[in-house]
Amino acid sequence: MTVSLEGITKSFLGVPVLRGVDLELRAGEVHALVGGNGAGKSTLLKVLAGVHRPDSGRIVVGDKEKTFAAPRDAQAAGIAIIHQEFNLLENRTVAENVFLGREPVRRGQVDRRAMRAETAKLLDWLGEDGIDPAVEVARLSVARKQVVEIVKALSTEATVLAMDEPTAALADHEVELLYDLVRRLRERGIAILYVSHRMREVFDLSQRITVLKDGAFVVCSATEDLTSDQLVRHMVGRPLDALYPERPAEVGEVRLSLRGAGNARVRDLSFDIRAGEIVGLAGLQGSGRSAIARAIWGVEPFTTGVMELDGAPVRVTRPRAAVRKGIGYVTEDRKGEGLALRQSVRDNALLVRRAALRGAVSRRSGDLAALLKSVAVVSRGQHQEVRYLSGGNQQKVVLGKWLAVRPRVLIVDEPTRGIDVGAKQAVYRLLRDLAADGVAILMISSELPELIGMSDRILVMHDGAIAGELPAGASEEAVMGLATGHAIGDVA
Amino acid sequence: MSLLQETPSRPRRASSVRARRFTLTPTTTVYLALVALLIIGSVLVAIDGGVLLDQGGILNILTRSTVLGLVAIGQTMVIVTGSLDLSVAYLVGLCSLVAAETMAGSESMMVPGVLLALAVAAVVGLINGLVITVLKAHAFIATLGIALVIKGYLEHTYTGPAGSVPRTFQHLGYDRIGPVPIAALLMLLIGAGAWWYLRRTRPGYHMYAVGGDLEVARLSGVRTGRTIVMAHVLCAVAAGLAGVFLASRLGSGAPYVGTDAGYDLESIAAVVLGGTVLAGGRGGVVGTIGGVLILSTLDTIFDDLAVDPFFKDVVRGVVLIVAVALYARRQLAGQLSGRSA
Numbered sequence: 073m074t075v076s077l078e079g080i081t082k083s084f085l086g087v088p089v090l091r092g093v094d095l096e097l098r099a100g101e102v103h104a105l106v107g108g109n110g111a112g113k114s115t116l117l118k119v120l121a122g123v124h125r126p127d128s129g130r131i132v133v134g135d136k137e138k139t140f141a142a143p144r145d146a147q148a149a150g151i152a153i154i155h156q157e158f159n160l161l162e163n164r165t166v167a168e169n170v171f172l173g174r175e176p177v178r179r180g181q182v183d184r185r186a187m188r189a190e191t192a193k194l195l196d197w198l199g200e201d202g203i204d205p206a207v208e209v210a211r212l213s214v215a216r217k218q219v220v221e222i223v224k225a226l227s228t229e230a231t232v233l234a235m236d237e238p239t240a241a242l243a244d245h246e247v248e249l250l251y252d253l254v255r256r257l258r259e260r261g262i263a264i265l266y267v268s269h270r271m272r273e274v275f276d277l278s279q280r281i282t283v284l285k286d287g288a289f290v291v292c293s294a295t296e297d298l299t300s301d302q303l304v305r306h307m308v309g310r311p312l313d314a315l316y317p318e319r320p321a322e323v324g325e326v327r328l329s330l331r332g333a334g335n336a337r338v339r340d341l342s343f344d345i346r347a348g349e350i351v352g353l354a355g356l357q358g359s360g361r362s363a364i365a366r367a368i369w370g371v372e373p374f375t376t377g378v379m380e381l382d383g384a385p386v387r388v389t390r391p392r393a394a395v396r397k398g399i400g401y402v403t404e405d406r407k408g409e410g411l412a413l414r415q416s417v418r419d420n421a422l423l424v425r426r427a428a429l430r431g432a433v434s435r436r437s438g439d440l441a442a443l444l445k446s447v448a449v450v451s452r453g454q455h456q457e458v459r460y461l462s463g464g465n466q467q468k469v470v471l472g473k474w475l476a477v478r479p480r481v482l483i484v485d486e487p488t489r490g491i492d493v494g495a496k497q498a499v500y501r502l503l504r505d506l507a508a509d510g511v512a513i514l515m516i517s518s519e520l521p522e523l524i525g526m527s528d529r530i531l532v533m534h535d536g537a538i539a540g541e542l543p544a545g546a547s548e549e550a551v552m553g554l555a556t557g558h559a560i561g562d563v564a
Numbered sequence: 565m566s567l568l569q570e571t572p573s574r575p576r577r578a579s580s581v582r583a584r585r586f587t588l589t590p591t592t593t594v595y596l597a598l599v600a601l602l603i604i605g606s607v608l609v610a611i612d613g614g615v616l617l618d619q620g621g622i623l624n625i626l627t628r629s630t631v632l633g634l635v636a637i638g639q640t641m642v643i644v645t646g647s648l649d650l651s652v653a654y655l656v657g658l659c660s661l662v663a664a665e666t667m668a669g670s671e672s673m674m675v676p677g678v679l680l681a682l683a684v685a686a687v688v689g690l691i692n693g694l695v696i697t698v699l700k701a702h703a704f705i706a707t708l709g710i711a712l713v714i715k716g717y718l719e720h721t722y723t724g725p726a727g728s729v730p731r732t733f734q735h736l737g738y739d740r741i742g743p744v745p746i747a748a749l750l751m752l753l754i755g756a757g758a759w760w761y762l763r764r765t766r767p768g769y770h771m772y773a774v775g776g777d778l779e780v781a782r783l784s785g786v787r788t789g790r791t792i793v794m795a796h797v798l799c800a801v802a803a804g805l806a807g808v809f810l811a812s813r814l815g816s817g818a819p820y821v822g823t824d825a826g827y828d829l830e831s832i833a834a835v836v837l838g839g840t841v842l843a844g845g846r847g848g849v850v851g852t853i854g855g856v857l858i859l860s861t862l863d864t865i866f867d868d869l870a871v872d873p874f875f876k877d878v879v880r881g882v883v884l885i886v887a888v889a890l891y892a893r894r895q896l897a898g899q900l901s902g903r904s905a
Contacts, residue, residue: 161777162776163845164776172784181760181765224784
């Protein structure tokens with residue numbers, strides 16, 4: 073079945089977000105939708121999902137024109153969306169989530185057995201038989217939650233599946249599984265709309281690519297007719313300069329030093345980070361990457377070993393202590409832990425400073441405009457609520473929040489997750505500039521090209537310990553080898 | 565499902581994420597606490613020279629539980645849905661009056677009296693629900709406003725008890741099997757019905773979904789507005805039943821019978837004590853009934869011991885806070901272990 077969107081326009085509060093966009097989804101085809109921050113991808117997806125009603129334009133399913141007044145209308149037309157944020161109820165079981173809104177009823181009550189059996193079947197079909205349909209979603213890992221999302225979409229007997237940044241929350245090996253899954257879905261004749269910022273995924277998976285820029289349709293082309301350079305040019309409207317900034321020639325004194333540090337999740341950590349240095353931290357999900365960050369920052373403190381800051385031993389047992397000692401942490405969970413979504417850009421940017429420093433608040437915020445400018449936040453002013461910003465701009469606000477207290481050590485966990493290539497480049501520049509100002513940066517990332525491109529050296533985690541250290545410009549294979557535990561001894 | 569026809573029939577691997585280890589859920593905690601309370605209370609009352617769980621004691625606990633139980637069962641439904649109903653206390657009084665005045669001592673008017681009272685309750689619930697979903701008023705304010713409207717009506721119209729129920733109708737309030745009042749059994753039956761509704765029917769599932777995350781429910785095609793309205797109607801009808809029962813016990817309707825007992829906050833306390841999360845999406849009727857029994861057992865113990873009523877409230881307050889603090893700790897621990905799974 074073919075679904076087409078024709079000439080879709082949509083404005084919010086008089087601000088046009090979509091200006092006449094066309095999109096055609098065909099059975100058995102993966103159609104990639106790409107575009108920068110605020111290009112309108114998410115809005116277009118929501119129009120397709122029946123969440124937003126377009127101001128003008130047509131939605132044609134098969135050969136009939138349709139109006140979607142609510143998500144259930146889109147669902148009835150065979151369209152399923154996997155949203156960027158997980159749409160799961162944490163306190164309900166996998167099966168209850170999969171069939172939410174469509175629970176099978178038998179003799180007046182919900183047929184729980186059928187629900188579980190159907191869910192188990194779909195999970196088996198995906199090769200995910202390790203997930204129990206009767207388990208509460210809160211107990212699943214991020215990757216497994218995504219599987220549940222996909223199962224939920226499939227269970228609607230969807231013929232069109234739209235995925236918004238499906239790999240944003242996944243580790244590398246899980247991305248491979250998703251690829252495999254997407255290909256299988258395509259072979260079964262499902263039309264897939266694949267929204268992603270990751271060039272490699274777009275080229276690996278899609279047959280056609282549509283580019284949006286500032287809410288307008290730019291181009292739709294067969295994937296094989298496009299090079300990645302051309303695609304980037306379509307997206308940003310200009311050729312992108314080298315994505316990763318230059319590395320500095322030399323670095324400064326040791327800022328942060330760990331000697332035999334460990335806790336319940338990580339053990340025997342010994343490494344230094346110097347002023348001006350960006351140290352990459354690689355590892356599979358669950359290897360303890362984020363646990364290191366949380367330990368340094370005092371969320372789950374080290375219980376053994378020594379941590380030194382500028383040569384003096386310190387004990388950090390609470391985030392507040394970390395902040396006051398000049399350690400910043402940009403969390404991987406931007407919306408959950410990084411931002412107060414309903415507060416303004418201003419309040420978010422000043423959050424740490426107000427919390428950490430004494431004295432009147434308003435007097436100390438005079439340089440806020442300069443701060444926001446330095447991180448290049450695009451917003452409708454300091455008083456706009458951050459939840460209305462795009463992912464890239466939200467991340468810049470998070471960075472700004474830390475810059476406002478001038479940290480000596482900054483830990484960034486997945487700093488470019490779910491943001492587009494232009495914003496990524498801005499974040500990279502910002503991190504490099506910070507390092508040049510003498511900040512010691514520990515950068516955690518699942519995206520190996522980014523980690524390799526940015527890091528002055530790379531520490532690789534495996535199973536709660538450091539498996540080895542690699543120099544700048546190491547190959548992805550070397551990193552993966554250490555991360556998966558195959559090459560211990562060869563490299564380290 | 566077309567996608568599934570090629571499904572290889574593979575045996576399911578022993579799952580690495582177990583469905584449920586034995587854990588102390590809030591519901592089991594509540595009933596363990598109830599048993600502990602009965603034991604401690606029996607000992608204390610015995611020291612004082614009395615017996616807690618004699619015929620009169622059991623009767624006392626169950627009678628106290630009946631009205632609060634009915635109101636709290638309804639309150640559970642709205643709280644699970646992520647809402648709240650502060651109008652139940654005045655509604656109880658209003659419904660007792662509607663029932664008693666309609667009956668006016670006549671046996672033939674018993675059924676119409678009950679039905680009219682419940683219909684009035686349902687309409688109030690409908691209004692609560694519509695104010696919340698259509699006018700987008702926060703449940704706290706919406707139901708507080710409706711409570712004030714009912715209060716104004718009652719104060720304007722009544723100065724004291726009014727209407728009368730026929731003698732036959734008083735059987736509902738006073739008949740019992742041994743020490744167990746019929747009305748308490750009816751309350752438990754309604755509790756069972758509410759449990760079934762929440763745990764086994766689609767509208768019940770959707771109440772948990774809406775309370776768990778309104779947006780997720782909406783994007784999954786749940787009719788969220790309808791679900792919230794339904795919860796409020798059912799809650800109001802439960803409060804209406806409580807009013808009818810009180811009319812039967814008192815022999816007439818009384819405007820402040822609900823507010824004097826503080827059924828609005830009391831019912832919320834019982835629900836929360838029973839382990840239902842105030843934010844919604846988690847909990848249930850079984851725990852609520854446990855919470856109700858704990859509160860009425862406490863009252864009975866204090867009465868037997870002739871404790872100062874002010875001290876009584878202090879203890880109730882402490883019990884409530886301790887319970888909620890315990891649940892919060894447990895939930896936090898659950899989330900942390902979930903993260904590492």
